[in-house]
Amino acid sequence: MSKIKIAELFYSIQGEGRYMGVPSVFLRTFGCNFRCAGFGMPRGELSDEANDIATVAHMFTKYEDLPLVSTGCDSYASWHPDFKNLSPMLTSDAIADRICEIIPHGEWREEHLVITGGEPLLGWQRAYPELLDHAKMAGLKEITFETNGTQKLSPEFKEYLTKWRNAYGIDREVTFSVSAKLPASGEKWEEAILPEVVCEYEQVGTAYLKFVVATEQDIADAECAVGAYRSAGFTGHIYLMPVGGVESVYTLNAKNVALAAMKRGWRYSDRLQVPLFKNEWGT
Numbered sequence: 306m307s308k309i310k311i312a313e314l315f316y317s318i319q320g321e322g323r324y325m326g327v328p329s330v331f332l333r334t335f336g337c338n339f340r341c342a343g344f345g346m347p348r349g350e351l352s353d354e355a356n357d358i359a360t361v362a363h364m365f366t367k368y369e370d371l372p373l374v375s376t377g378c379d380s381y382a383s384w385h386p387d388f389k390n391l392s393p394m395l396t397s398d399a400i401a402d403r404i405c406e407i408i409p410h411g412e413w414r415e416e417h418l419v420i421t422g423g424e425p426l427l428g429w430q431r432a433y434p435e436l437l438d439h440a441k442m443a444g445l446k447e448i449t450f451e452t453n454g455t456q457k458l459s460p461e462f463k464e465y466l467t468k469w470r471n472a473y474g475i476d477r478e479v480t481f482s483v484s485a486k487l488p489a490s491g492e493k494w495e496e497a498i499l500p501e502v503v504c505e506y507e508q509v510g511t512a513y514l515k516f517v518v519a520t521e522q523d524i525a526d527a528e529c530a531v532g533a534y535r536s537a538g539f540t541g542h543i544y545l546m547p548v549g550g551v552e553s554v555y556t557l558n559a560k561n562v563a564l565a566a567m568k569r570g571w572r573y574s575d576r577l578q579v580p581l582f583k584n585e586w587g588t
């Protein structure tokens with residue numbers, strides 16, 4: 306039986322993107338190919354917040370107790386090696402059982418599954434079919450992969466997702482919510498903006514791009530990236546979303562980001578988990 310290293314598994318409301326407001330199970334896998342230490346920092350500088358917390362990682366025994374950060378990656382414990390002990394390797398049986406415990410009716414009805422990270426399309430692609438084929442997952446109709454858009458789908462996983470969408474004659478949806486990382490994240494453009502990878506997602510589901518922005522320069526970078534994705538044939542929607550894992554930062558730029566999205570005919574994505582739940586772990 307295959308296993309997945311699970312950073313968090315919780316039930317909440319999707320706060321971002323296409324399914325904003327929809328009751329959702331969040332399966333947060335461990336591991337990421339990026340660090341995104343530039344978020345919330347002056348351009349060219351990198352945050353040390355995650356590393357500073359890691360120096361006292363031994364004090365934390367569960368995610369809910371971890372501090373929130375105002376700079377860098379707000380889900381740092383889902384990839385930082387010093388927190389890997391908080392993320393157990395779980396079998397498909399254990400994950401499916403846990404999901405049935407946390408959804409309201411003990412079975413899938415209206416709920417949507419969000420597979421997030423970290424970066425959920427790393428090696429775990431091999432393990433998802435066994436989980437999604439589990440008898441307790443049969444009622445699931447909608448999945449979103451929240452990805453940074455850098456990981457190609459394996460031919461086997463593409464084939465599996467295509468079959469999953471059409472199984473049992475019910476309408477099922479696969480969505481790729483692609484949070485492509487602009488230079489403000491601290492990641493390199495040539496490693497983060499990979500249009501051919503994202504175009505491939507459109508072959509097996511609905512894909513959209515969601516850019517996290519704070520400044521005019523970030524918005525100009527998003528325009529440049531959109532040009533590259535469109536040139537490669539990407540047809541999905543474009544969202545702008547305000548930076549800010551903590552409320553003070555988010556509130557500062559949400560309206561400006563909404564106005565910038567309107568001006569370009571793009572969509573605005575909120576981060577409902579910030580005003581509703583203060584972006585606490587497990588929300």
Ligand code: SF4
Pocket residue numbers: 337338339340341378379380381384422423424453
């Ligand atoms: S890609 Fe996402 S999970 Fe990975 S470091 Fe960046 S913000 Fe964090």
